[in-house]
Amino acid sequence: VLQIREVTVGLLGCGVVGSALAELIHAEEKEIAASAGVKLNITKALVRDTEKDRNGLKKKLSFTKELEEVFKDKELDVVVELLGGEETALAAVKKGLEAGRNVVTANKLILSAHGEELNQLANRNGCSLAYEASVASCIPVLQSLDVTLAAENFHAVTGILNGTTNFILSQMERGNLPYGEALALAQQKGLAETDPSLDVSGQDAAHKLVILARKAFNISLTPADIPTAGITNVSAEDLRFAAHFGCTVKLLAVARKRNGKLEARVAPHLVPTGHTFASINDESNAVVLEGEAVGKLLFAGPGAGALPTARAVLGDILSIVTGERACIPGRKALNLAKIPLASPEETRSRYYLRVAFNDQPHVLAQVTCILDACGVEVHRVEALGLGQGNIVILTHPATEAAVSASLAELAELDFLTERPKAFPIFDEPQSN
Numbered sequence: 001v002l003q004i005r006e007v008t009v010g011l012l013g014c015g016v017v018g019s020a021l022a023e024l025i026h027a028e029e030k031e032i033a034a035s036a037g038v039k040l041n042i043t044k045a046l047v048r049d050t051e052k053d054r055n056g057l058k059k060k061l062s063f064t065k066e067l068e069e070v071f072k073d074k075e076l077d078v079v080v081e082l083l084g085g086e087e088t089a090l091a092a093v094k095k096g097l098e099a100g101r102n103v104v105t106a107n108k109l110i111l112s113a114h115g116e117e118l119n120q121l122a123n124r125n126g127c128s129l130a131y132e133a134s135v136a137s138c139i140p141v142l143q144s145l146d147v148t149l150a151a152e153n154f155h156a157v158t159g160i161l162n163g164t165t166n167f168i169l170s171q172m173e174r175g176n177l178p179y180g181e182a183l184a185l186a187q188q189k190g191l192a193e194t195d196p197s198l199d200v201s202g203q204d205a206a207h208k209l210v211i212l213a214r215k216a217f218n219i220s221l222t223p224a225d226i227p228t229a230g231i232t233n234v235s236a237e238d239l240r241f242a243a244h245f246g247c248t249v250k251l252l253a254v255a256r257k258r259n260g261k262l263e264a265r266v267a268p269h270l271v272p273t274g275h276t277f278a279s280i281n282d283e284s285n286a287v288v289l290e291g292e293a294v295g296k297l298l299f300a301g302p303g304a305g306a307l308p309t310a311r312a313v314l315g316d317i318l319s320i321v322t323g324e325r326a327c328i329p330g331r332k333a334l335n336l337a338k339i340p341l342a343s344p345e346e347t348r349s350r351y352y353l354r355v356a357f358n359d360q361p362h363v364l365a366q367v368t369c370i371l372d373a374c375g376v377e378v379h380r381v382e383a384l385g386l387g388q389g390n391i392v393i394l395t396h397p398a399t400e401a402a403v404s405a406s407l408a409e410l411a412e413l414d415f416l417t418e419r420p421k422a423f424p425i426f427d428e429p430q431s432n
């Protein structure tokens, strides 16, 4: 008869993901025992408010407000951090690793900013640190990078990494909704926080890109290395104009190695409607990895949500306790290379550029004159109406520096009704 090993789990946070995890562990006790040979016992769950009604979970779990209460259990095998936020979560993860406990977390905020230090700490203490759910929820991209693709030489990582903003853009396009209404709908459906700033500013996607690119390229990287723009500047008009050019708008996180440098950014991009990314809608996520031997690999699926995320956290816990996947950060995670970042003068793209103005003569001449002076070549130009004058331009490949300079000059024109804007057009990464 196979022995069932008892495993003690300390749960930090019992909100959307933590409570779904606790439910899964209870509901699937038999299956977990049969497949992994373990029984997971959640001893204590750390929360802010122990009085809160927790849908029957109070009968199954013991809640505490004191971190020490979770840590005082001598048998503690795995600490699962699902608090969110930065300070308390980081302190708790460090405390766990320093005490020699294995840690599973879904916290992209702390991993992007402190992941390198946490890997070192885990290694020094001989502990596992697993975080599949931190990037694209249950889509198994991090573990694929760790295992099957461990020895691949990647040159590009691109993704739709934030479900909230993808939902908002999909709604703006399909329902022809203004940004504010689409955001309100996302909040109503539980897809956006009351304070959605980390999502809509693009920072959440940048955090995930850091975690992904660090693993794929084995490089040292922080969120400050990623130029980041969110979706607050994308209007329903931009989506309509994009459609006019056979494109949609997606918030893409892009990291590519070119000429020995890293080009990385998070920004709204025009994506041709025939491209795979254009069909990733609502809260779905997608990641494309491009490597020397494997070519192009597409991962897609739910990028958020209680159950998919809890499923990935449970998978990490089982990997660690069964020892079926090495999660102690090893050589690769500890020896990250430094790579120079490409400057705005070196980063080239085609761009979509829009100038909205009160009807005036000679506007087009003034706009094209500025672009010409800044070294931005026009590929296609159209004057489009929609209640006001709009000049919409698709450029030839131009440097980011030239486009920024031209936007600054265009913003000085006195007949504008909006700040001029430019979004890169997504082109397939060139290998190098």
Ligand SMILES: NC(=O)c1ccc[n+]([C@@H]2O[C@H](COP(=O)([O-])OP(=O)(O)OC[C@H]3O[C@@H](n4cnc5c(N)ncnc54)[C@H](OP(=O)(O)O)[C@@H]3O)[C@@H](O)[C@H]2O)c1
Binding pocket: 012, 013, 014, 015, 016, 017, 018, 046, 047, 048, 049, 050, 052, 065, 081, 082, 083, 084, 085, 088, 106, 107, 108, 133, 134, 137, 303, 304, 305, 306, 309
């Ligand atoms: N939700 C998703 O779809 C998703 C997807 C991928 C990754 N993640 C990540 O998973 C983590 C958890 O997200 P979530 O959506 O489950 O968050 P959440 O619903 O806000 O839950 C947070 C939990 O942590 C507790 N908590 C927070 N700060 C605390 C503190 N200082 N002391 C004690 N308890 C504290 C809260 O207690 P109370 O219940 O008493 O308020 C709550 O139970 C985050 O890092 C998030 O980025 C979430």
